[in-house]
Amino acid sequence: MSVTAARGFLAGGVAAGIKESGDRDLALVVNHGPSRAAAGVFTSNRVQAAPVRWSRRVLSDGRITAVVLNSGGANACTGQAGAVDALLMAEHTARVVDTVPHEVAVCSTGLIGVRLPMDRVMAGITACGGALSPEGGEDAAVAIKTTDSVHKSAVVTRAGWTVGGMAKGAGMLAPGLATMLVVLTTDADVSADALDPALRTAVRTTFDRVDSDGCMSTNDTVLLLASGASGTVPDAEEFAEAVHAVCLDLARQLIADAEGASKEIEVTVVGAATEEDAVEVGRSVARNNLLKCALHGEDPNWGRVLSAIGTTSAVFDPDRLDVAINDVWVCRNGAAGESRDKVDLSGRSVTITVDLCSGDSSAVIWTNDLTAEYVHENSAYSS
């Protein structure tokens, strides 16, 4: 049900002909209210796509009535012409769903540096407007796929209200958000001022800690739209928890479907002096190509973990570092611990635990192994 699990929302997804494959490639999500409160988080990449620049401006009012999304082209690095294209998408969507352009967010994903085929996009928006339905969440989730092998959606229901969402993203997954588009909806009655911190808090410890390949996209967007259609004002903490649960579910689905990956790797850093230290160390480990290759080869090469830790500015003593791989403490006090032979890396899930022995803070980063298939997917054709 994804974005239409919550009451007050219609969605649809159509094949507009942007993708050569003929697959669905254009989606709409429409909030019928009564509330149109919204919050958003965008890529921290300084090279930002035209739709990101546009949607940031839309969100300055804290209101979104509709979101138009397309796959098959990122509309990034397309200059002034691309900015006009994003505006035209918002204007035409506003006409189709009967609202004003500055309440229409725009999200695009696909190849950077090429213009969208605007005639097809515009016709697709018209067609999608006719296909909107309270059961359209799945069609929308399918339409935003790029190299995703499956569409991703998640729903959490609480007493009287629901948070649902959809996500896409399979490569260029890294902090400052993964390369991804996410639309979350809720029928809870929550103001834009309250949506914003709930979303930021959830994103900070979910999507922002997915680091599949260290590459940050130009188009990452996470939107949260509230319709208030349940008539329920939720407890702030319970609402934040529900948003976090949906984000975490979607983030894990992104890692599970990452391009070419054969392992899902959870890097947990404990004993850190600060959460920032834990995140820095976790990212450094998660981005180490040599370690990612070793794990692909099912080699518990903890020396590569220590090499990665050593490049950070985190507080630690090199002679007091402990590392466990799949719960076997192969490194104790910066040197060999339990036998590497005890580590079973044959499964798809791998856990790496780093104890910096320097404090009480911790963080988790999710990543993948590095495989020949990843190289193939990202060298065989443009994406």
Next chain:
Amino acid sequence: MSVTAARGFLAGGVAAGIKESGDRDLALVVNHGPSRAAAGVFTSNRVQAAPVRWSRRVLSDGRITAVVLNSGGANACTGQAGAVDALLMAEHTARVVDTVPHEVAVCSTGLIGVRLPMDRVMAGITACGGALSPEGGEDAAVAIKTTDSVHKSAVVTRAGWTVGGMAKGAGMLAPGLATMLVVLTTDADVSADALDPALRTAVRTTFDRVDSDGCMSTNDTVLLLASGASGTVPDAEEFAEAVHAVCLDLARQLIADAEGASKEIEVTVVGAATEEDAVEVGRSVARNNLLKCALHGEDPNWGRVLSAIGTTSAVFDPDRLDVAINDVWVCRNGAAGESRDKVDLSGRSVTITVDLCSGDSSAVIWTNDLTAEYVHENSAYSS
């Protein structure tokens, strides 16, 4: 001739049995003077191998009489026992070449986290002491190879004096030095105080700008030994230039022999506000796995260059970025420029030029593409 091209030096390389393959794996370089002035640069990784910690202490006096090097084991993350092993190597070498332990530098390379087979190492040092020769530079260069497919050496001769050197390194190549051991020798008469700035300046713009796979080693070491045997005190600027030339030659050989690479990529950043900005942008581009895959696939995917630039803190305007791939300006003003079809990526050498249009500073970073062979080499066995 590598380290024995300069007068006053003996070297040798033997098979001590540290490597299971039976290949040469232990080398000595001995300075017979009259001078023993020396300088060194070490990894900036905070997790440092025992031999690095030892050699740093040796260099505090600015004197080195001998260097003992082994492949087949890094003696990194080996705790107090590893520190003792490094000391024993220095002590035994001192006995064999008739000097004192604190004038013996130690360099090790190979797998992290395992102790060296000290009985074989000690016997190897004895044997190598008997094999020292003024023609032994090549044997020494061969003995320090790990996954290198060829040994690397370089020589520059000026009026009356010479700078020569050897290097090893094929993976874990990244700043803070590549994973490499380098020994440079000269028969010029240069004091330790003058060697140090010449070496640091040369390393900063050569080895430190090699970034094959973004992974920083625990063992990187570059040593420069001066014998003074030519009796010539060179012009400081000419000497610095000669050291730079040898370092650049060796650095290029490292990139040419990087594990699994099919492309040698030179990233030149111009128009930067500062050299630091240029280096930051160059490194970000050189480390982008998606771009490295695209170049492997001979796809001039300039969008991935812009994505990488956007993650940096360098001064630039996203709408004033120009990018050339193999001299074709495929991106102008942050958007599509000349046709991608004009870019011929069929050769082994690739140049990427980024113009930040924000100043007069520049820098060059050398890297490789990301290939299935890299994944294979680094997943199929421990290294």
